[in-house]
Amino acid sequence: MTSHPNKVQVLCRIRPFLKDETVDNTISTEGDKTIKVQNHRDPTKELHYTFDACFDSKASQKNVYFPYVKNLVDSVFEGQSSTIFCYGVTGAGKTFTIQGDDLHLGIIPRAMMQIFANGNARNIIYPIKMSYYEVFKENVYDLLRERDSGPGLPIREDSNRRTFVAGLKEELLTSFEEFKKVFNTAAKRRRTASTRLNANSSRSHAVLMIKICSKGNSDNIIYEGQLNLIDLAGSEDNRKTDNNRERMKESTAINQSLFVLGKVIEALNSGAVSFSYFVKSRIPYRDSKMTRILQDSLGGGSKSMMIVNIAPGESFLQDTQKTLNYATKAREVVNKDRVFERVMHSADSNSRKRSADFASNNGYNSGINELSNSKRKKLNIDNFNDNDSFSRPRNPINNGSNSNGRSRVYGEKINSTDNLNIKKGNQFSKISNLKNHTSSVEEIVVQKIQTFEKRTENMSNEITKRLDRLEKKLNDDSHSNNSMIVDSDILDLISPTTKLKTSKALLVKGKELEKSGNLHEALKRFEQALHYAPELVSLSKHIDKLRNKIKVYNEQPVINNDLKKSEKNQESLPIHFLQDSLKGGDLFSPTIKKNTKKPSEITRVGQLHNQNEPEGQSNISSITSNNKWKVLASASKKNKSIFKNTIFSLSNSPFKSKSSSFPSEDLTNNSLLFNYEDGGLFSKNLIKRKTNKNENGIEENGISRKISESKILTQSYKFNLKKPQRHIVSSDSEYDSSSNNNHANLKKTKTLMVNNAANHDSKLANDPTLINSINKADLRELVRLKGVGKKRAMVIREFILNNGYIENVYDLINAGLSKTVVTNILSTE
Numbered sequence: 001m002t003s004h005p006n007k008v009q010v011l012c013r014i015r016p017f018l019k020d021e022t023v024d025n026t027i028s029t030e031g032d033k034t035i036k037v038q039n040h041r042d043p044t045k046e047l048h049y050t051f052d053a054c055f056d057s058k059a060s061q062k063n064v065y066f067p068y069v070k071n072l073v074d075s076v077f078e079g080q081s082s083t084i085f086c087y088g089v090t091g092a093g094k095t096f097t098i099q100g101d102d103l104h105l106g107i108i109p110r111a112m113m114q115i116f117a118n119g120n121a122r123n124i125i126y127p128i129k130m131s132y133y134e135v136f137k138e139n140v141y142d143l144l145r146e147r148d149s150g151p152g153l154p155i156r157e158d159s160n161r162r163t164f165v166a167g168l169k170e171e172l173l174t175s176f177e178e179f180k181k182v183f184n185t186a187a188k189r190r191r192t193a194s195t196r197l198n199a200n201s202s203r204s205h206a207v208l209m210i211k212i213c214s215k216g217n218s219d220n221i222i223y224e225g226q227l228n229l230i231d232l233a234g235s236e237d238n239r240k241t242d243n244n245r246e247r248m249k250e251s252t253a254i255n256q257s258l259f260v261l262g263k264v265i266e267a268l269n270s271g272a273v274s275f276s277y278f279v280k281s282r283i284p285y286r287d288s289k290m291t292r293i294l295q296d297s298l299g300g301g302s303k304s305m306m307i308v309n310i311a312p313g314e315s316f317l318q319d320t321q322k323t324l325n326y327a328t329k330a331r332e333v334v335n336k337d338r339v340f341e342r343v344m345h346s347a348d349s350n351s352r353k354r355s356a357d358f359a360s361n362n363g364y365n366s367g368i369n370e371l372s373n374s375k376r377k378k379l380n381i382d383n384f385n386d387n388d389s390f391s392r393p394r395n396p397i398n399n400g401s402n403s404n405g406r407s408r409v410y411g412e413k414i415n416s417t418d419n420l421n422i423k424k425g426n427q428f429s430k431i432s433n434l435k436n437h438t439s440s441v442e443e444i445v446v447q448k449i450q451t452f453e454k455r456t457e458n459m460s461n462e463i464t465k466r467l468d469r470l471e472k473k474l475n476d477d478s479h480s481n482n483s484m485i486v487d488s489d490i491l492d493l494i495s496p497t498t499k500l501k502t503s504k505a506l507l508v509k510g511k512e513l514e515k516s517g518n519l520h521e522a523l524k525r526f527e528q529a530l531h532y533a534p535e536l537v538s539l540s541k542h543i544d545k546l547r548n549k550i551k552v553y554n555e556q557p558v559i560n561n562d563l564k565k566s567e568k569n570q571e572s573l574p575i576h577f578l579q580d581s582l583k584g585g586d587l588f589s590p591t592i593k594k595n596t597k598k599p600s601e602i603t604r605v606g607q608l609h610n611q612n613e614p615e616g617q618s619n620i621s622s623i624t625s626n627n628k629w630k631v632l633a634s635a636s637k638k639n640k641s642i643f644k645n646t647i648f649s650l651s652n653s654p655f656k657s658k659s660s661s662f663p664s665e666d667l668t669n670n671s672l673l674f675n676y677e678d679g680g681l682f683s684k685n686l687i688k689r690k691t692n693k694n695e696n697g698i699e700e701n702g703i704s705r706k707i708s709e710s711k712i713l714t715q716s717y718k719f720n721l722k723k724p725q726r727h728i729v730s731s732d733s734e735y736d737s738s739s740n741n742n743h744a745n746l747k748k749t750k751t752l753m754v755n756n757a758a759n760h761d762s763k764l765a766n767d768p769t770l771i772n773s774i775n776k777a778d779l780r781e782l783v784r785l786k787g788v789g790k791k792r793a794m795v796i797r798e799f800i801l802n803n804g805y806i807e808n809v810y811d812l813i814n815a816g817l818s819k820t821v822v823t824n825i826l827s828t829e
């Protein structure tokens with residue numbers, strides 16, 4: 001017996017036993033259309049129920065979707081209204097069937113994939129519209145909006161007597177990705193709660209409504225289809241659920257609406273109403289919000305499918321029987337078959353204009369305004385090419401006469417020149433001459449879904465693997481009393497995409513920092529970035545380069561540590577402290593005299609050179625005499641320029657002012673004498689002095705740290721062979737800097753110090769107490785020193801920043817402070 005084409009189709013699906021459930025065989029399928037269930041009143045008897053299709057617990061989502069649901073979705077392209085709803089007790093698998101999860105895509109994602117994949121073949125006019133709402137405790141709430149405490153939305157009726165929820169938000173969609181994003185956000189708003197029967201029980205009925213317009217076969221017909229995918233809340237036996245008061249209230253509302261649904265089905269099946277949904281006074285649709293919403297789907301003009309979900313096992317037997325009885329009745333409901341299509345005004349021969357008019361009449365206009373360019377493109381009028389599918393053979397255009405005399409779809413206003421036709425079902429079936437390309441489209445849909453599922457499965461497997469590894473590591477570590485999870489373990493948990501993104505963000509930040517000269521922080525970021533993306537070879541090279549750069553800049557700690565070591569061991573101290581500026585440079589090593597701990601000589605131990613330059617032949621040696629190094633340098637003719645650069649570098653460094661008394665011929669003779677005892681600032685390269693103008697337009701001297709275009713580096717090294725002295729012997733008497741008994745004497749000594757400093761007599765140039773306090777002071781404290789205004793304090797700070805701590809009075813003078821100011825500062829102490 002073939003069933004009536006417009007009957008509500010009923011599918012029945014048995015879910016598998018869950019982890020803690022006792023497995024039995026009280027329910028099973030017999031063939032693909034019958035369910036066999038043990039009678040709960042008499043276990044010796046079996047009951048048989050026949051439906052359009054039955055699925056046992058092994059059936060996959062695909063098994064449910066393709067042979068049955070897909071056709072209903074297809075019919076929406078032809079102006080049909082289709083409704084699929086899942087019905088069953090709580091925890092029976094309704095949400096699993098309609099929505100699924102990432103690994104088992106349910107009807108909703110499959111249908112949406114089908115819609116977008118079929119879109120072009122079926123001449124969809126993008127964007128499609130989506131609404132999503134829930135009925136919770138007899139109130140309707142929009143799931144596309146943030147949840148608020150306001151009253152629910154009203155349900156109204158259009159002139160076709162079709163119900164609709166007023167004030168619903170409509171999202172305009174052009175791709176599956178867009179849909180996924182909107183849907184996922186909205187689905188989180190749906191009310192769920194944990195009950196004893198289902199840890200994630202839906203406490204509301206949820207309705208996803210998709211409106212699709214597509215071009216008909218004739219150039220003046222546009223179909224307007226609607227797909228409703230409904231996840232009903234589960235009926236509940238409160239004796240089993242252990243529900244609290246709140247859950248009980250929800251449960252009562254759920255059960256009440258499902259009870260009304262049963263009544264509606266019964267009423268529809270009692271011949272009295274003869275399936276006429278217009279004579280609805282005798283059908284209790286109005287007794288619950290859900291039945292009002294389902295009005296068109298049960299006994300109305302929709303193609304409808306009810307999927308009955310069954311929880312297996314003896315404990316559910318009574319519910320199962322009730323559900324199956326209910327479903328059997330629903331199967332008797334016969335709907336009208338209608339196609340909603342709009343006939344555009346025939347006098348208007350320009351189909352582009354018609355289509356555009358159509359779009360604007362259908363509220364697409366407002367959507368267009370908010371659309372991105374890509375969406376606009378899809379909405380482009382060119383989509384309505386006359387030569388395209390409009391030329392497909394089709395039934396003669398309905399001339400606008402409307403057999404039922406009703407003419408409104410979705411409650412929108414229709415121009416007087418337009419007509420809506422409601423076609424009879426058999427006409428609809430004739431339309432379906434799209435089989436050929438449907439099969440290829442079907443393949444695409446299957447393929448797409450498979451790819452998606454495969455990808456998610458791979459991802460899920462990968463995550464499981466990573467978690468297993470971590471768990472294993474934790475277990476291993478706990479045995480060895482070392483439960484620390486190291487960075488790499490955490491890293492292992494992060495997805496490759498996240499790793500790459502994080503690494504990119506760190507790279508950007510690192511580059512910024514490097515540009516601003518903050519090499520240490522830049523290096524840190526780069527190292528972190530590499531941590532996340534070890535495959536970036538160029539980054540690893542860049543890090544090496546940067547490390548070298550920083551190492552060269554950070555000579556001081558190396559020198560000091562080495563010095564400490566060498567002081568202990570009294571052995572040769574390998575340091576390199578000179579490097580030329582432009583052409584490559586020499587590497588020198590002073591040898592520390594065993595007894596005096598002073599460098600006896602400096603020997604060239606290698607060359608830090610520019611890659612393009614041959615290794616230089618220059619030599620520098622030094623002889624210590626009275627705390628001074630005489631640095632003698634010679635160079636072969638060939639390398640004279642290299643050597644000159646080295647010397648030049650020294651002469652232009654901040655050290656220059658200390659060594660300014662050196663006769664210039666010393667430089668030309670390639671020899672240089674300098675004082676080692678103070679420690680000294682050696683310029684790695686030329687210091688470029690920059691003339692800044694302050695806000696008053698007065699020129700100030702400052703040391704720029706910027707690298708100029710002529711490749712001149714400005715970074716300085718601090719070369720400190722000797723720690724600051726605590727006691728300084730003045731030429732007259734021993735002066736203890738911690739004592740200030742004799743102020744006048746002190747002032748005199750300090751002035752002497754300044755003068756001596758200017759004359760490069762180092763013995764008197766140090767006042768460690770003062771110098772230490774200057775180094776420690778912040779800007780505000782510096783300003784308190786006599787003669788130091790804010791500007792000068794800044795100069796001191798900048799000097800410290802660029803060159804390291806102030807070691808002696810020279811440095812203050814080098815920083816640009818005048819003798820008077822330095823004397824003033826010293827007298828403050």
Ligand SMILES: Nc1ncnc2c1ncn2[C@@H]1O[C@H](COP(=O)(O)OP(=O)(O)OP(=O)(O)O)[C@@H](O)[C@H]1O
Binds near residue numbers: 090093
């Ligand atoms: N066919 C199936 N295959 C595997 N697991 C299933 C299947 N059907 C349901 N489940 C699992 O059973 C549990 C309950 O399913 P689900 O939440 O879909 O029930 P429900 O009918 O929507 O319940 P409620 O009405 O309380 O929301 C879930 O853990 C789900 O993953």
